[in-house]
Each structure stands twice: as C-alpha cells, then as structure tokens.
Amino acid sequence: MNAAKPELKNDRFLRALMGQPVDATPVWMMRQAGRYLPEYRALRAEAGDFLSLCKNADFACEVTLQPLRRYDLDAAILFSDILTIPDAMGLGLYFETGEGPKFEKPVRTEADVTALTVPDMDADLGYVMNAVSTIRSALSGDVPLIGFSGSPWTLATYMIEGGSSKDFRQIKAMMYSTPELLHQVLSVLADSVIAYLNAQIAAGAQAVQIFDTWGGVLSGPCYQIFSLDYMQRIVNGLTRESEGRSVPIILFTKNGGQWLEKMAATGADALGLDWTIEVGQAHSRVGSKVALQGNMDPSVLYADAPTIQAEVGRILADFGSNDGHVFNLGHGIHQFVDPQSAKTFVDAVHDQSAQYH
Amino acid sequence: MNAAKPELKNDRFLRALMGQPVDATPVWMMRQAGRYLPEYRALRAEAGDFLSLCKNADFACEVTLQPLRRYDLDAAILFSDILTIPDAMGLGLYFETGEGPKFEKPVRTEADVTALTVPDMDADLGYVMNAVSTIRSALSGDVPLIGFSGSPWTLATYMIEGGSSKDFRQIKAMMYSTPELLHQVLSVLADSVIAYLNAQIAAGAQAVQIFDTWGGVLSGPCYQIFSLDYMQRIVNGLTRESEGRSVPIILFTKNGGQWLEKMAATGADALGLDWTIEVGQAHSRVGSKVALQGNMDPSVLYADAPTIQAEVGRILADFGSNDGHVFNLGHGIHQFVDPQSAKTFVDAVHDQSAQYH
Numbered sequence: 225m226n227a228a229k230p231e232l233k234n235d236r237f238l239r240a241l242m243g244q245p246v247d248a249t250p251v252w253m254m255r256q257a258g259r260y261l262p263e264y265r266a267l268r269a270e271a272g273d274f275l276s277l278c279k280n281a282d283f284a285c286e287v288t289l290q291p292l293r294r295y296d297l298d299a300a301i302l303f304s305d306i307l308t309i310p311d312a313m314g315l316g317l318y319f320e321t322g323e324g325p326k327f328e329k330p331v332r333t334e335a336d337v338t339a340l341t342v343p344d345m346d347a348d349l350g351y352v353m354n355a356v357s358t359i360r361s362a363l364s365g366d367v368p369l370i371g372f373s374g375s376p377w378t379l380a381t382y383m384i385e386g387g388s389s390k391d392f393r394q395i396k397a398m399m400y401s402t403p404e405l406l407h408q409v410l411s412v413l414a415d416s417v418i419a420y421l422n423a424q425i426a427a428g429a430q431a432v433q434i435f436d437t438w439g440g441v442l443s444g445p446c447y448q449i450f451s452l453d454y455m456q457r458i459v460n461g462l463t464r465e466s467e468g469r470s471v472p473i474i475l476f477t478k479n480g481g482q483w484l485e486k487m488a489a490t491g492a493d494a495l496g497l498d499w500t501i502e503v504g505q506a507h508s509r510v511g512s513k514v515a516l517q518g519n520m521d522p523s524v525l526y527a528d529a530p531t532i533q534a535e536v537g538r539i540l541a542d543f544g545s546n547d548g549h550v551f552n553l554g555h556g557i558h559q560f561v562d563p564q565s566a567k568t569f570v571d572a573v574h575d576q577s578a579q580y581h
Numbered sequence: 582m583n584a585a586k587p588e589l590k591n592d593r594f595l596r597a598l599m600g601q602p603v604d605a606t607p608v609w610m611m612r613q614a615g616r617y618l619p620e621y622r623a624l625r626a627e628a629g630d631f632l633s634l635c636k637n638a639d640f641a642c643e644v645t646l647q648p649l650r651r652y653d654l655d656a657a658i659l660f661s662d663i664l665t666i667p668d669a670m671g672l673g674l675y676f677e678t679g680e681g682p683k684f685e686k687p688v689r690t691e692a693d694v695t696a697l698t699v700p701d702m703d704a705d706l707g708y709v710m711n712a713v714s715t716i717r718s719a720l721s722g723d724v725p726l727i728g729f730s731g732s733p734w735t736l737a738t739y740m741i742e743g744g745s746s747k748d749f750r751q752i753k754a755m756m757y758s759t760p761e762l763l764h765q766v767l768s769v770l771a772d773s774v775i776a777y778l779n780a781q782i783a784a785g786a787q788a789v790q791i792f793d794t795w796g797g798v799l800s801g802p803c804y805q806i807f808s809l810d811y812m813q814r815i816v817n818g819l820t821r822e823s824e825g826r827s828v829p830i831i832l833f834t835k836n837g838g839q840w841l842e843k844m845a846a847t848g849a850d851a852l853g854l855d856w857t858i859e860v861g862q863a864h865s866r867v868g869s870k871v872a873l874q875g876n877m878d879p880s881v882l883y884a885d886a887p888t889i890q891a892e893v894g895r896i897l898a899d900f901g902s903n904d905g906h907v908f909n910l911g912h913g914i915h916q917f918v919d920p921q922s923a924k925t926f927v928d929a930v931h932d933q934s935a936q937y938h
Contacts, residue, residue: 391879393915396880396881397884400892401884401885440857442857443857443878443911444857444859445859445895446878447857479797479857482838482839482857482858500797500799500800500836500839505801521753521799523748523749523753523754523757526750526754527754535757538802558750
C-alpha cells in the first residue's frame with residue numbers, strides 16, 4: 225500500500241513497548257507539539273485556527289516535527305484532534321475561545337443515537353491519513369510515529385455533553401437511565417476507532433495510543449462495562465503487525481491507577497500512567513505482562529533544572545532495572561511551560577537512565 | 582461551656598463511625614443542604630448571596646435543617662463555606678456568578694506567605710460557632726451535627742491559585758520550586774484548622790469531616806508530604822471527646838482511593854470514599870481499623886427509582902455484614918437532581934440495610 229519506508233534509526237520506543245532491552249529509556253511527551261512552543265503558536269496564527277492546523281497535512285506535519293527539532297525525543301505523535309471521529313459523524317465540531325471543544329448537534333435522543341454511523345475513512349477522515357503518510361515520509365526513519373484516538377467512552381462524553389464537562393451530567397444520566405442507548409453509541413464508536421486506527425497503521429503509524437481521558441470519572445463496575453469493554457473490543461480488532469514489525473498498543477486511562485490489572489488483561493502492549501500512581505508499584509502489580517509509560521507530573525516542569533532532574537531520577541529509580549519503561553509526563557505538557565524545561569526533562573531521562581539498562 | 586444538651590435520639594451515625602453495631606446503615610449526603618432543594622433556592626434569593634447565608638446563624642440553621650424535614654437522614658452537617666478560614670485571614674473571598682469562589686488577594690509571594698496568621702476564632706470566625714450552637718439547639722437531639730473544614734492542601738489551592746483551577750499551576754509551581762514556602766502556608770493552615778474544628782466541637786459539633794477535595798491531583802509522594810502529613814497533624818490536635826462521647830474524625834480525599842492504607846494510619850476514625858473505589862475492596866484493604874463512608878456516584882440520582890435502589894443494594898452487598906459503614910454519595914449531590922430521587926436513595930439505604938445488621 226505504501227512505498228518502501230527507510231529503516232528506523234531509533235527504535236528504543238518500539239522496543240521498550242514490547243518489553244525488549246534498550247540502551248536508554250525512551251521518552252516523549254503527551255502534547256509535545258503544542259502551545260508551549262512559540263513556533264507552534266506562530267504556525268497556528270498563520271493557519272487561523274486549531275482545526276485548520278489539523279486538516280492541512282503540511283501544517284500537521286510541520287507541527288508534529290517542531291518538538292523533534294528542539295528535543296532528543298524517541299517518538300513523534302500525529303498532530304490531530306481527539307474529536308475527529310465525532311466531527312466526521314456530522315456532529316459539527318467547533319471551538320469557542322477559552323471554552324474548549326463544542327458540538328453543534330449533541331447526541332441526546334434515541335433518534336440522535338440511531339442516526340450515528342461509522343464514518344468513511346477515506347471520504348471523511350482521509351485528511352488524517354494524509355497527515356500520517358506525510359509525517360512518516362518527513363521523519364525519514366528518525367523515530368517512530370504514534371497514531372492515536374480517543375476511547376469510545378471519552379469520545380461519547382463530548383458527543384453527549386456537547387463539549388467539555390465537570391460533572392458529566394448528560395452522559396451519566398443516559399448511562400444509568402437508558403444504558404442500552406449508551407451501549408449503542410459506544411458500539412458505533414468502537415467500530416469507528418478500530419477502522420480509524422487501522423487506517424492510521426496502514427498509512428504509516430508504528431504504534432497507537434488510546435486516550436481514555438475520562439474513564440477515571442466512573443465507578444469500577446461502570447469503568448469495566450462502559451469504557452474498558454469497548455477498549456478491549458478495539459484491542460481485539462487492531463492490526464498488530466505492519467511493515468514486518470509489531471505495532472504496539474498503549475492504553476491510557478487518566479485516573480485509572482486502580483484498574484491497571486484489568487487494563488493489562490486486555491492484551492494491550494503498554495499502559496499509560498498518570499502521576500497519581502507510583503511506577504514501581506504499578507510495575508509490581510502488572511509485572512512484565514505490559515510495558516508502562518509515564519509518569520512525571522507535568523507541573524514539575526515549572527520547577528528549576530535540578531528539581532526536574534531529581535524527579536526524573538526518582539521515577540527511574542522507582543522503575544529500576546527492568547525492561548518495558550517508556551518515560552513520559554503523566555498528562556499533556558502545559559501551555560505555560562518554558563521550552564527549555566522540556567529540554568532539561570528529555571535530556572535527564574537519557575542521561576540518567578543508561579545505568580538501569 | 583454549653584448548656585446541657587438533650588439526649589441524642591438517633592446515634593446510628595456516631596456508632597457506625599466508631600465501628601459499633603447499628604440496626605440499619607446510617608446515611609447522609611454531602612451537600613444535602615443545597616441548590617437541588619427549591620426551599621434552599623428560595624432562602625438564598627432572600628439572603629441575597631451565598632456568603633450572607635453562611636454568615637447569618639438563623640439562615641445557616643434553617644438551610645441545615647431543610648433536608649432533614651424531607652428525608653430520614655441520620656446526620657445534619659453545618660451549612661458553611663469551605664473557604665471561611667482563608668476569608669478570615671483577610672484574603673477577600675468573593676463569588677463570581679458561574680465561576681465559583683475567588684480571592685481578591687491570592688497568596689503568591691514570600692511576603693504574602695509571611696503575612697498569614699491563624700485567624701481569631703471568636704473575632705473572625707465566631708459566626709460559624711454561632712451557627713453550630715444555633716443548629717445544635719434546633720436539632721433537639723434528633724440526629725448528630727457534623728462540623729467540617731477543608732484540608733490545608735485544599736484550602737491552599739484556592740488561596741494560591743486565587744480561585745478554582747484545572748491544572749493547579751500556581752500552587753504546583755510553588756510546591757516544586759519553593760517547597761519551604763508552601764510548607765509555611767500549610768503549617769499556618771493546619772494550626773488554623775485545628776483551632777477551627779476544636780471551636781466547632783466546643784460549640785456542639787459531634788463529629789468532624791476534613792474535605793481534601795484536591796489531594797487527588799498529587800503524586801503519591803507529594804500527597805504524603807503536602808496533604809496527608811498536615812491532616813495527620815490535625816488528627817493529632819483535635820479534641821477526641823466531648824459531652825462524654827467520642828467525636829469521630831472523617832478524612833475524605835477525593836480521588837484518594839490509592840492511598841487508603843496511609844489515610845487509615847493517621848488515626849482518623851473513618852475515611853470518606855468517592856465512587857471510583859469499590860467499598861468491599863476498600864474494606865478488605867483497611868479492615869476494621871477505620872469505618873468507611875460512601876460511596877454512590879451522585880449521578881445515579883439522575884436515574885429512575887429501581888436503578889437507584891439497585892445501586893444502593895449493590896453497594897450494601899459489597900460492604901456486607903460488617904460494622905463500620907456510613908452510606909453517602911461519593912461527592913456532593915448535584916444541583917439538577919430531583920429532590921424525590923434523594924428520598925428514594927435515603928429510604929433505600931434504610932430499607933435494604935437491616936438485613937446486614
């Protein structure tokens with residue numbers, strides 16, 4: 225399907241995700257392409273708005289590469305929005321300044337639910353696949369490219385609330401009152417995410433991450449039924465090998481520290497951790513069944529260099545001399561962080577981790 | 582100090598908190614006096630604003646009693662604001678419609694920190710103690726009265742951010758960059774909370790709850806150092822007996838499910854649980870060392886009566902035939918809940934729990 229790709233020069237990230245030995249702990253940052261970088265803000269101003277950045281493959285590629293020019297990162301991640309799927313379903317995604325994403329047509333009634341169908345990956349989401357292949361080509365094999373999607377539960381929260389939420393009133397009312405309706409939404413979303421991530425893999429994504437940003441607002445039993453079961457379906461439906469190499473799957477549920485054993489049982493290759501769980505404790509709970517990715521509090525990047533270095537050192541020591549660790553922040557890098565602090569962070573991971581490998 | 586109080590007619594709540602046998606599981610709801618009740622909205626409109634409700638003992642008493650007239654609750658909780666202490670410190674608390682609490686003078690610099698002192702409980706917070714004794718007298722021994730305070734960490738987040746926050750940028754920057762400055766803030770706050778809760782107990786509070794609403798945004802090590810250690814100091818400093826009876830202490834850290842063992846080790850009598858942890862699992866982790874309070878997702882109250890009853894039944898069964906359970910929601914009741922659903926909830930706890938006692 226694609227032209228022959230150049231050989232991968234740095235495969236630490238893919239090796240660590242598969243639990244294989246590496247020379248130093250690989251590192252990337254969630255939202256590494258973003259507002260904390262002046263060159264990002266400049267390009268966004270040129271593009272006009274956030275969605276225009278995502279929908280133009282050249283812009284998306286440029287933004288994806290920006291942090292790689294500054295930092296010695298071990299992976300690139302597709303620059304895109306988490307809500308491309310519901311937008312492609314015709315819900316009318318837009319952004320209101322200071323208020324985050326909104327939908328013109330939130331999903332509330334049975335008729336709204338019945339109208340939902342899996343988007344056409346070429347016609348409706350082809351711009352994402354163009355971005356993936358453009359970025360792959362521009363990377364020239366320097367580091368692997370991560371594709372991603374929101375989890376069905378997380379996408380459903382925005383679709384049903386009509387935007388961001390604090391109390392998740394609408395979706396939880398649906399969950400407890402008419403669960404079968406919510407299951408119908410989640411089912412269409414799971415099928416959509418499978419098609420979406422497989423299309424990204426076909427276009428050149430070398431690993432994929434599922435962002436379950438809002439799974440942590442559920443009770444244990446509800447998390448299982450309304451979030452994890454659908455992520456399980458996705459794990460079962462994804463292409464696990466491409467270009468002769470495994471395509472690792474990373475599951476990340478923010479505030480999901482209590483459910484790591486269940487997440488590991490899905491057959492995903494790695495779990496993303498936020499900073500509320502200690503990586504050593506997490507490792508002793510899931511063993512070598514999955515790799516672990518994380519988990520420094522992004523707010524540590526507001527501190528001075530010695531503090532950042534010490535915190536990196538603490539987390540590395542906590543994970544110890546085991547295989548299967550990808551260093552990351554526990555959530556996206558904040559927009560007010562000094563870009564120099566991100567460099568301190570990335571370098572600290574490489575400098576201090578060699579002793580554990 | 583106080584006139585002789587009438588004997589307590591219903592002491593299920595206090596007994597359960599001390600791990601003693603009861604005839605049915607006691608129940609109350611966080612924010613049971615609040616906006617979901619039309620009679621509350623009417624009184625608030627009459628008072629003018631939220632702070633006027635808190636600062637007038639007759640208003641505060643009336644609001645506290647409103648839910649007890651509707652529901653068969655086993656405890657009353659003082660109606661007050663979580664931010665009375667920083668307000669008494671002179672930071673200028675105010676409320677902006679739709680934006681929550683704000684401070685005119687946020688705490689940012691070393692000079693701001695040095696200026697903080699423990700407020701005078703009579704001169705600056707006497708209105709709270711008046712409310713406590715007025716409510717105690719109006720309750721006529723029907724059910725016990727709970728006093729409360731925010732935790733030092735939680736109060737500090739509002740003081741340093743200047744209001745609510747999503748990313749806790751200011752306080753975390755201080756925590757990682759100049760931790761000794763934050764410790765100074767937390768130390769003054771811990772001393773203030775001790776004086777504040779002891780004054781509430783002297784005025785008639787029969788149990789106290791410490792609300793650590795934002796402890797869950799910390800990493801494990803930071804939670805220990807910046808939140809739990811100060812709650813420990815409070816537990817050590819509180820009056821544990823009054824009117825010839827134990828005054829139980831409840832610690833509630835939202836999203837603190839991972840740290841229950843550490844919380845139990847403080848010597849508090851009970852832990853509040855949000856809904857992300859299963860109460861049976863929590864019980865097997867902490868045993869009979871502490872009682873447990875919780876933990877139905879408040880959003881279940883958006884569902885129909887059979888669903889509410891089934892969820893109550895599931896949680897009761899999960900806790901099983903053990904002593905030491907106080908039923909509650911996992912967080913405050915939402916403002917859009919139908920008051921009839923709260924009745925369904927409270928009655929379901931009493932109706933279904935007798936079989937376990």
